[in-house]
Amino acid sequence: MKLFLQQLVNGLGVGAQYALWTVGYGLVYQVLGLMHFAHGDTLIFATFVCFTLVASGVPFLLAGLVAIAVAAVLSVAIERTVYRPLIRRGEAFLAFVAALAAAFVIRNAVQLIWGNRTRVFPHDLLPQRTFEVAGIRFSSMPLLNLACALLIVACFQQYLKRTRSGQAIVAVSQDREAAAMVGIGVNRTVALVYALSGAIGMVGLLLYVASFSSLTLGLGFSVTLKAFIAAIIGGIGSVRGAVIGGLALGVLEAMIGGYVSTLLQDAIVFSALALFLVYRPTGFIGRREAVKL
């Protein structure tokens, strides 16, 4: 029971980060029908920028804001230069391949600028303490992660529901042509979606480095993959699905790590992914047709 509760809390903490990575990823899929496989590497680039700033004495929260801006701008730049020309020509599959290519280009750029070494952030980026409930020790960090993620997602949902630009995003995601017919600038809206997906995802990565301190080059692909898996488990193209998928994935991993073996984590997670793709391709609450690459 003790192990279960600890792993549950840890899993929810990590899952909260996954959820934030997935919200933007899923939104891009919903709006463009495109698997944004450069998502993770874009975020990693911005995280390295954050690292450099923190290492040179900039406060973490300020450096985090800069990283959020960098992630947003870089996401929009990729959409403009890589995806849009291909999507416009109806080359959805080529756009997917180009997304992979963009991911590698960004990763190599990171490698050139920052090298291959694992970077370690200071351990006190965010205040953290441990406390005991009923004889079980918990860290405050997972709870902070969860609170941050839920708050951001709740705000984001209200934004989509209540504001003019939010409703434009929703409209474009359901019918691009009809959106243009009511006067919505589709290209501008798509750019906004990319900016938001970068910004929200970046918050997830800031929580990641605050929790685990270490930053490696390979993390980028891992972020993309987790977002992909969480999106499918939760039901791609819905904000709520992204959150459920992210949290479910985090808890699943933590339970496997606690009760089975961390070595089998990926094997079991990918088996779960395969099962979802075969038996429930719309995820827990997905409403769209099955996922396409």
Next chain:
Amino acid sequence: MALLQIERLRAGYANTPVLRDLTLDLEQGEVVAVLGPNGAGKSTLLKAVSGMIRPSYGTVRLDGTDITAMAANRRVRHGLAQSPEGRRMFPYMTTEENLRIGAYTRRDRERIDEDVEHFFSLWPVIERRRTSPAGLLSGGEQQIVAIGRAVLAEPKVLLLDEPSLGLAPVLIEDLYDGLRRTVRERHQSVVLVEQNAEQALKLADRVHVLVGGEIVHSGPAADITAADVAGLYFSTGSTETHP
């Protein structure tokens, strides 16, 4: 000067022209119906006017501005809104959100609220589905919302693409009653594309009959009957028409 001027418009797909040098005017406050059988080029005409397709030749002027090459979304700002073929609801947005998004180009929040309430007061049946996803509405209700959405843009010219298509006769009656009211209340200028001549002739001031991409008859709506129009559909020997 006419509010909407379509001059020698040529449009189509690849090497098959669907419209051949079509010229058409719409005066302020006027309802012009374009009637024709399937495949006559009616929808193509509306799409070229609304900017969903690019004509290969010809011009479209709205209130004196040449909008032939303007992006579709910018035309809405210039005063053109449409209820498209197939209604094109945003299926997962609520009925009310679908209406409100029609006012996307407007900034006068309070008047938008009033207009939305006005719409719902006219259609109490739809009001009851206000917060349910528009995709769950019946075909007729979706058509009414699609028109309401276009009217909410406060367009100078309202484009209607086959509003009666696929609807039960009793609903068509209701729908056209609603349209008549909107036209009267707002002095709305309308280009109405229809296959159903009977209803369209009752609403329209002037009528053009389009067969095989060409206008084969133009004149006041009062001077022609639905039977005459149907006769024109079949009498003209175009390969693109079929009963």
